[in-house]
Amino acid sequence: MNRSFNKSQPLRNVDCNAVEVKSKYGAEFRRFSVDRVKPGKFEEFYKLILHIHRIANMEVMIGYADVHGDLLPINNDDNFCKAVSTAHPLLRIFIQRQEEVDYANFGTNTITRKKKAVVALRNNDVNRKRPHIRIGMPQDFRPVSSIIDVDILPESHRRVRLYRHGSDKPLGFYIRDGTSVRVTPHGLEKVPGIFISRLVPGGLAESTGLLAVNDEVLEVNGIEVTGKSLDQVTDMMIANSHNLIVTVKPVNQRNNVVRGSRISGSSGQSSDSSGSTDDLESDEDADIVIESSLKRPSQRSNASLAYQLHRDLNLHSNPALRHSNGSLHKILSSLKTDPRHSLALPRGGVEEDGTVITL
C-alpha cells in the first residue's frame, strides 16, 4: 500500500503548477486552485474548504473523484497529496456533512462505471497503480455473503455462503423441482434437479446478487442434493439456515469467476470451506439456556424466574436489555434475534448469583 503512495510524486512533465479545483457542497459549487507541486497540509486544505463554502463550524467529509471516476476520501496529507497530483485536468471535490456521510458511496466503481470500464480496457496498468486506501469503518461491516472455494470448484459452479446471523433480512428464496441436462459417457442425459425458483425482493439471497432464479442447486453445505427430494433439500437448507452454503450452477454462465484472477481472493475466506464451517459450527451451538437458582428454599414459586432473570440482566447493565419489562418472552426474543451482537456478553457465559446465561 505504501508503495503506491511513494509513487505518487508530482509529475515532472507538467508545465502548469496550478491545479483547478471544483468543489461541491450540496448544490453549491466553488472553484479555486491549489499548487500541484506543493499542495500543503491536509489541515490547511480542510480549513480552506470550510472557509470557501462558509461552513466553518461544521464537521465535513471531503471526497474527490479520481481518474477512474471513483469517489475517494481526502482525510490525511497523503491522500490529499495524491488527489492533487493525479488531478487531470481538474480536481473535483465533494463535501458531505459528517453525519450524512454514506460510506457505501465510497470505493471503486461508484461514480462513473462506464468510464472506468473503458479505462480499464485501455490500460491495464491503471488497475495496478490504483491506490489502496482505507475508505470506511470496517467494524461496522459484517459479511452477508461470499463466494468461496473458487479454486477447487469447476468454473461453471459457484459456491455461495449466506451469513444469516446478525441480519434481520430473511434468506428469501424459493426452490423447485426441475430437470437438468448432464453430460454422461452415453451422451446427454436428463436428470431431475433442484432449482431456485424465486428470490424475495429485499431478501438476503437477492441482495447478494450471487444467486438467481433458475440457478441449479448442486450442494447444500457440502452435501450433494442429487437423489434427494425437494422437501429433503428444503429441510437441509432450513437446518443449515444459520450458515447456508449453497453450491449452484448459475443459469447465467457469463459472470463466472475466472480462476486465478485476483478476485478469487476477495472473499477473504480461506479456500478450505470445511475449516471455516467448523468455525461457524459453534455458532449454532449457541442454544440459549436460562437456569434459575433454586438453592434457596425461601424462594417459593412466586419468585418468578422472569423477574429474577430481569434483575440479573440489569446487573450486567446491558443497554440492549434495559428496556426489558420483565417478560421472559421478550427477553428471549430479543436474545433470539441476534445473540452475539445485540448482547455484548463474553462467550462462554457470565455467571452471577447462580443464574447463568450461556451464549
Place this chain on the structure above:
Amino acid sequence: MKRFRRHGQESQRDRLKQELFQFNKTVEHGFPHQPSALGYSPSLQLLAIGTRSGAIKLYGAPGVEFMGLHDENAAVTQVHFMPHQVELVTLLDDNSLHMWTLRGHKGLSELLEIGRFTLTGPPGAPPSVTRVTAVLAHTSGELLLLGTEGGHVFIVEVPGFRELEERNISLDQVAASVPDDYIGRRNLEHVEALQENPINPNQVVIGYGRGLMVIWDLEKRCAIQHIPATQQLESVWWTEDGSYILSSHSDGSYCRWMVGGEDVNDEEEKSDIPYGHFPCKAISKIIQLPTEEGPPFLLFSGGMPRASYGDRHCITVIHCKTHVALDFTSRIIDFFVIRDGLQHTGDPSALVVLVEEELVVIDLQTDCWPVIQTPYLVPLHSSAITCSHHVSAIPLKLWERVIAAGELQNTHYSKKPWPITGGQNLAPDPPQRDLLLTGHEDGTVHFWDASGVCLYPLYKLSTAGVFHTDADPNDNMNQGAEGEWPPFRKVGCFDPYSDDPRLGIQKIHLCKYSGYLTVAGTAGQILVLELNDEAAEQTVEAKVVDLLQGQEGFRWKGHTRLDVREEPVLFPPGFQPFALVQCQPPAVVTALTLHSEWKLVAFGTSHGFGLYDYQQKNTVLIKCTLNPSDQLAMEGPLSRVKSIKKSLRQSFRRIRRSRVSLRKHHVNNTAKLQEANARLEAELAEMELAPVQRKIEARSSDDSFTGLVRTLYFADTFLSDSSHNTPSLWAGTNGGCVFAYMLRLPPVEHRADEPVTAQPAKEIQLMHRAPVVGIVVLDGHGAPLPEPLEVAHDLARSPDMQGSHQLLVISEEQFKVFTLPKVSAKMKLKLTAVDGSRVRRVGVAWFCSSRTEDYGESGLVVLTNQGDVHVVSLPHVKMQVQYPCIRREDVSGIASCVFTKHGQGFYLISPSEFERFSLSTCYLVEPRCLVEAPLHSGSSSQRRSQPDGASSTHRTRQDSEDAEVLQEIQKSLEGDQTSFLENNVKSAVA
C-alpha cells in the same frame, strides 16, 4: 499401529451391530384393506382372502397365517382351493390365473406361487373369448374349468396348466342343442356360473348370463339337460343330493329346478321372489344345505326391495320358521358355510361372511345365531384409529384383570370355539405379554393382545359416557321391531360414524404397574382412569384449566369443550374415570404423560402445558407457551389445512347441484353446467400448474405453532445441583424450546394434604428451533432412566445416581446431549443438515445380542419423515443402522408408527391393518405354522408334492424363480432359526 487397532475395534463394533440389529417386517395384523375375493378349503380348514392390491392371505387356526403377493398389481377376483389338496388357484383382474401351494420347508409351511397361466384363444379372436368369468376346480383335483365372457368353457389340466383343447365346451356346441323356443337362444352371453354335480363329478352345470343353464357330461361331451330360465342369471347351486339346481337372478328371484332324465322341457319346480311385490335387487349368491333332521338351510345374499332397502348389505338365512336378514355395515364380498363332521358334510355349523370391512362368523347351531368372536382379522378401524400406544411386559395381574373386564363385555358372543382350525401353530409362546392400545375417533380405547401373531381384542373402553353427546343411546341395535319385514338384524362391529369428533382419543398413557390409565382427546379433555373389577356409579368432576393464563387478545375459533354429565354415571367393570381435566381453549391434546408414583399427569396443547395432581385433584402448574403473535394457534383444528380439498369438494358439489337442478326443472340450460365444469377445470389446472416450490427461510420465533407442546417427560434427576436429585418435569415445544420444572412432593404421609409445587428451573432455546420431539434423561451409566415404579417392582436396575446425569433432547433435526445440572452442550448428531430427513417418531428400546445372552444395550429407535428407521446408540448418539421401512409418501403410515421397548414397531399400512416390524435380532413375532395335506387324499397329494421338487428340470423358468424365493426366505429365516431351536429345546425341557 494405532490405526490398525482402531480398525479392529470398528470391525468388532460392526460384528456387535449384526448381533444386535436386524430389520424384518414380520406380520400384518388386522383386516386386509379392500378384500375382493374369498375362498375356503373344507379339507384343509383354511380360509383365503384376496385383495384388490393383489395380496392373497390364508388363515387357519389362530396363529396360522400365510401371505403371498402377486407380482402383477391387479385385484384378485376369485380364489379357489383345489379340492383335497394344498394348492389353490387365484384369478386376477388382468385375466391371469395363478397356482399357489403350501410347501413344507424345515418343518414349516410356506405359501409359494408355483405357476401362472393366461388363456390364449384362437388367433384373431376378440379378448372377450378368453376373458375368464367363472372358475370350477374339479373334485378330481386335476382339472380346472374356465368359463369365459365369450360363453366358452375351457378345460385346463393342473398343476401344469395344460390346455385340453379337445375337451373344451364351445358356445356353438351348446347353442346348437338349445331348444328352439328358448327366448334368448341367439345370445346366451357369458358363462356366469359353473357347478359340479355333488354326486357325479362327470356332470357340470354351465349357467349363462342370459339365464340358460346346461347340464353337461364331461365324459360323453354332450349336453344332458337344458334349464330354460329367462331372467338374468346371478348364481347357481347344485343341492347335495344332486336332484335339484337352484338358480338366483337379477330381479331378486330364485328358482328350483329338478335335475333328471331327458325331459328337455323341464319346468321350474318352484320360483320365488322372497322380498317381492316391489322390484328387488339381484340375489347374487344362493346356497342350500341339508340338515340331518329337518328342513334344509337356505342362505342367499341380496334380493332386497330396491326402493326401500336397496342400500342394505344383507344375507338372508332361512331355516324352519326362522327367517333373518343379517344386515352388514359394508358391502358383501362373499360368504360360505362351514359344516360339521369329519368329511365336512354334516349340518351347517357356521356362516362365514366376508364384507368389505370385516369378517363375520355366525354360529348357526346356537339359538338366535350369535356371532363368534374372531381371533384374527379383527377390524382395527371399527372406528378410525386416531392414536396408538404400546406397553411391553404387562404384569400377569393386570393382564388377568383386563381380560376379566373384557370377558364381561363379550357375553353376546357365541360360546362356540373358532370354527376354522386348519394348520398347526408352531410359533413358540410369546416371551412376555404385550398390550397395544388404540385410540379411536368415537372416544373408545381398544386393548389388544399384541404378544403374538394374532392381534386379539381383549377389552374396549369407552369414554363417551362421561360426556353429553348428540347420540341417542337407543339409536341402533334396538331395531328389528316385531313384524318388521324384512326381518333385519344388525351384525358386525364396523361403524365408522362417530357421534362427535371431539370425543376422539389423541394420546394414551398406561402405567402397567399401578393400572392407572390416562387418555386425552380432541377437545382438550384429559381423563384419568383406574382399573376397577366392580361396576361403580360415580360422578366425574371436571377441572377446567385455562392455558392462556390471561394472555389477552385471543379468541378461540375452534370447537367448544365437551359437556360433562353432572349426574353420577354407572361405569362397568374395567377402567373407570375418576378425574377429568378440560383445557381451555379446548384444543387437541398434543402431549401427555403420567407418573403413577408421584400421582401426577402432565398434558400439553398448542397453547401450553399443565401439571395435574390426581390424588388431590388440583392443578399444580399451568404454563402458557403461546407466542403472542401466533394467531393460527387459535384457529382450531384443520381450518386452513384442508382448504384445497374443501374447495375441490365444493366445486364438485356445485356441479352436482347444478346437474340435479337441471334434471329437476327440465331446463335445457347446458350453459350452466358447462360453466361449472369450466370452473372446476380451471381450479384443477391451477392446482397442477402452480409450480411446486418451497420457501427457504430460517425458523423464527414468530412462526405459527411454536408454542405447541410436543413432548412431556418426568425425571428424577439433578436439576439444581449435582448432589441432590429431585423430581422434575420437562416439556418440549414445536419452537425448539425446552422447559424444566423442579417438583417438590410432600412426604408420603402428607401426600394427600400438602400441596405439590413446581418451580421453573431451566429454559433451553435450541438455536435451530426445530420441534422438540423427545426428551430423555440418562443416568450416570448413560442408560435412560427407568419408568416410574419399574424399580419398585424389581423389574429394572435402579438408575445410577452417582455419576453425572445427562439430558438428551431430540428435535426433528438433531440429537443433542447436554450435561446436568448445569446445562451445556456435550455432543450431538445432526440428521436433517446431513441427509434432509427429519425425526417423526422416536422411542427408547433395549436390544439384546443374539449371540451373547447377557449382553444388551439401549438405543434410540427413530423413524424419519423419509420412512427410514434408524437406531442411534446411547449415550454417545452415534448412528448405528438404517433401514428403509415405510414409503415416504405414506404419511399416515409414518404418523401411526409406534415403537415397543424391545425394538419392534407397528404402523398402519391401511386404515385397518398394522404392519409389525422388528429391529431386534431377539424379539421377533412372526407366524410359524405347518399345514399338512388332507388325510383322505394323502397318497395323491404326496405324489403331487414330491415331483414338484424333482421336476424342476422341465419347468425351468418358474422353478428357478421359486428357488430364488426359497433361498431368500431361507436366508431370512436362518437369522432366527437358532432362537427358534432354542425355544423348542426349552419347551421340550420344560
